[in-house]
Amino acid sequence: MPIENIPEIYIRDKKKNSDLFAYDFKMTNNVVKSKVNLGMNMFSFLQVGKKQVHFAGKSVAVNKDQSLLLKKGNWLWTELLDTEAIYYCKLFFFSEKKLTDFLSKYNNDIKPYKEDVPYFVIENDDYIASFINSLSSIALAGDSYSDALLSLKFEEIMLYLLNKYGNKFEFYLHSLISKEISPFKNVIESNVDFNLKLEEIAFLCNMSLSTFKRHFTNEYNKPPGKWLQDKRLQKAKELLQGGKLKASDIYLDIGYNNLSNFSIAFKNKFGISPKDISS
Template sequence: MPIENIPEIYIKDKEKRPDLFVYDFKMTNDVVKSKVNLGMNMFSFLQVGKKQVHFAGTAVAVNKEQSLLLKKGNWLWTELLDTEAIYYCKLFFFSETKLKEFLEKHTRNVAIVKDEIPFFIIRNDAYITSYLNSLSTISDAPAVFMENLLSVKFEELMLYLLQKYGRKFELYLYSLIASETSPFKKIIENKIHSNLKLEEIAFLCNMSLSTFKRQFIKEYNESPGKWLQNKRLQNAKNLLEQGKLKPSDIYLDFGYNNLSNFSIAFKNKFGFNPSEISS
């Protein structure tokens, strides 16, 4: 699957990347786990449909009742139609330059953020609805005015969210300009519970599959496929021992396409069938 460089593919003038950029994204088909290289931090205001995103160490799913602020970097995006025949979201990209200008102007102290926080969930409300309408209204403005208008609209939105979410949002903004990156092992161990393929985890680590495998063996002294399988089977066993779920309820969550393959792998590791736990 090709990697989409966003917002570059939406910008007409390839010679210049604007500091602020709004794009109306629409589609009529589901897209599952598309690889996205997000070159700028971005608001995703979901209007119609459902969205799930995976970042290095985490994942989040939202519907049209929520919007997301996403950190730039490598993402896997799943975008699904809901009851409508179209998926629609308004994307608002902003540069680190604009973010730093805002923080210098409107926050008192430089916050030191140790953990990278890849996303911030925004609860849609009457203000957000009104704000999005205003963005649509100015979309036809002449280019000479658009840059200044977007600058004002960006500041307005950030001030509103700062007022609404307070220190939590301020810390998130500072995390966007933090230089620290997520350690390789942290990414891997956060993906134990997912059913992502190795190639998809490698992408989230910003590596080719071959580089990822070499790095993995260096860190864990074991192949990634074998290591992940053992970890996931152990987690599956722990889950079944709680007595609330059956093997047929969980095999997909642990990366198996059918119950038979899950049962065979489980028995090879533990010496008995997973059904024997829950029976």
């Protein structure tokens, strides 16, 4: 699956280097785990459909009652139609420069803030619905005043969310301008419980599959496929020992396409079949 560079693929005037960009995104087919290189921080104001994203070990899912603010970087996006025949969201991109200028203007005491979560979930309300509608009007206008209006809209939504969420949102904004990158091991070990393929984890590490495998083996002294299988089977054992779940409930989440293959792998590792684990 090719990597989509966003927002670059949406920008018609390639010579224009804007710090703010709004785009109406619509689709009529489900997209699962598409590889996205997000070149700017982005608001995703979801209006119809469901969205799930993975980023360096973190995962979040939202519906039309919520919106997301996402940190720039490599993401895996899943976008699903709901009861409607179309998926629709308003995307609002902003650069680090625009964010730094905003924080300098409204917060004179900027401090580096380490935040492991690369997204912020926003609960939609009437004010945000009104904001989205006004943003659509500006984005479609395309006149000489659009940039100035977008700057005002950017400040408006930022100030509103600071007022709504307080320090929690302010701390998140500071984390967006941090240059700290998640260590390789943190990305790997945070993804153990997600049913991601090796090439998807490699993408989140910003590596080719071959480079990822080589780097992984150097770090863990074991091939990534074998290491992940052992970790996920151990997780399966813990879940089964809890007594509330059966093998048929968990094999897909552990990364197996069918129950039979899972049972064989489980017995090979632990010497006992999954159905006997809690007996």
